Structures are given as C-alpha cells and as structure tokens.
Amino acid sequence: MPELPEVETTCAGIGPHIVGQVLRAVDVRDGRLRWPIPENLAHQVVGHRVRCVRRRGKYVLIEFAHGGLIGHLGMTGSMRVVTTQEPPSYHDHFDLSFDQCLVRYRDPRRFGSLLWQDSPVESHALLAHLGPEPLTDDFNVDVLETACKGRKQAIKTLIMDSKRVVGVGNIYANEALYMAGINPHRQAGRVSRARLQKLVMAIKEVLADAIEQGGTTLRNFVDSEGNPGYFKQQLRVYGRAGKPCLTCSKPLKETRLGQRSTVYCGACQR
DNA sequence: AAATTCTCCTGAAGGC
C-alpha cells in the first residue's frame, strides 16, 4: 500500500514528464473512487498547463495556475507514466492525457480519489486542517508534546491522526514506537517529553529511510505490476507478531488498536 | 471536545 514514501516517489516520478505540459484530456473509465470523480472535473482543467507536482501528506497535488488536482492513492492506488498507445487494463480507472504521455491511475480497491480545487489548492477541506509534514522542522517535540498534553488517547492512534502529523501510516507507526521504546497503548498524555523527543526522531528516521527505499519500491512496483513490497526484512515489528524481538528475543505481541494491527515488544516498549 | 467505531472495496490468505 502506498505510504508517504511511495507518494513522494510518485510525485518525483511523474513531475518531470508533465510539468510544463498542457493537459489535453481526462479520460475517466470508472469514476467510482472513494468519492466519485466530479463530472465537471475535466472541464475545469483540460487545456491548462501543469505548474508543479508535489506531495502534501499522502495527497498528490498536480497544480495549475488556477487550481489543482488532488489525488490520493488510498490503499492500492498507483500513478505512472505510460505511452499514449498502451491499452488500459481492468483496474486502470482514469488517465490524465498529455501530448507525449499519459498519467495512468490504477486502483483495484478504489480507496483513492481525484478531486479539483480552485487556487489556493491547500484551502480544500481535505488539506486545510492537516498537521505538519513529519520531515520538516514544523514537526518537533514541542508540537507533539502540545498535541499529547492531557490526552487519554493511545499514543499510536495520535501519531496516526493526520491532524497531528501527516504521513504516519500503520506500518511506520508500529516501527517508530518500537524504535522509541514506547508501548503503542500508552496514553499520549503519559509519555514524557524526553520519550516524545525520541519518538519524533524515530518517525523522521523511519520515514526518511523508507523514502530512500521508496524509489526502489516504486520501480519494482512499476516493473512487475506486483506487490508494492515493503522490504519486509527491514521491518522490525510490523508483520513479525510472535517472532523474537530483535533486542530481547521475547516474542512480539499483536493487538488491535483502532481496528489496526499493532505489533510491539511487551518488554522493550513501555 | 475527545475518543471510538463505522465505512468504502476487493485481492490474498487461510480453513475445510
């Protein structure tokens, strides 16, 4: 599933092909995504020139002078550049058509989305209340401590809340909490500042590492059209329930937290 | 206001 690194790599991958190009058509074969693709979307954007492609949280923003397309890859979405004559397959739900190429969106489970927002793009309701980007200085111990103060919510649920910080999905929340030695169930308000500092650093580290792998992940994905692949051998806890903790060798526990699989070491994480 | 639960969807994996 696309995490922040895949979204980052997606933007980097399609940007060079379409920035400066005029969008010629939006071909929607199946607009039933998480939200239906608006019927009038093509009219608002066809004939305009792409100014930039960038990421905000896990949203892909394709911006024009007068607004922008807001894309989300959901669970199983991907955007890739293909040649104009390549025929679409079953789950290829829409194409953004340019003179020399297409940006083709594929999404078997259709949890993704494609929306339009007039300038400024970030005024859209989906973007307006997002928290800071985890890899910038805007996400720091002061911000996290304020967010946690007095909260009874589990720390894992809090760091996965995009209003607090964007881009921390289930896999990386599990990994970061393990790296910081914090039990995912611990109440957010009961984590010391020193340990929140560790958590901030762990989130930045795990995402930065994943972005380095993201390129590789996406290349594999495009080449094989198979699993996105997470280089699971590098994950310390996610997907390793029952297996020995890499620090103390005790078996890792698995629980549910907010309907999400949560794996941790009962000994190393307090 | 804060926290939890529900919801969308379909491929993969497990059970028999």
Next chain:
DNA sequence: TGCCTTCAGGAGAATT
C-alpha cells in the same frame, strides 16, 4: 481443487 470466510487498511464520517 475449489468454495467459503476472514483480513488488510487511509482517513473521513458517524456515533458515543
């Protein structure tokens, strides 16, 4: 081999 059930999950919406 094949059918059935269960699970996975981003994140907004609904509910408590």
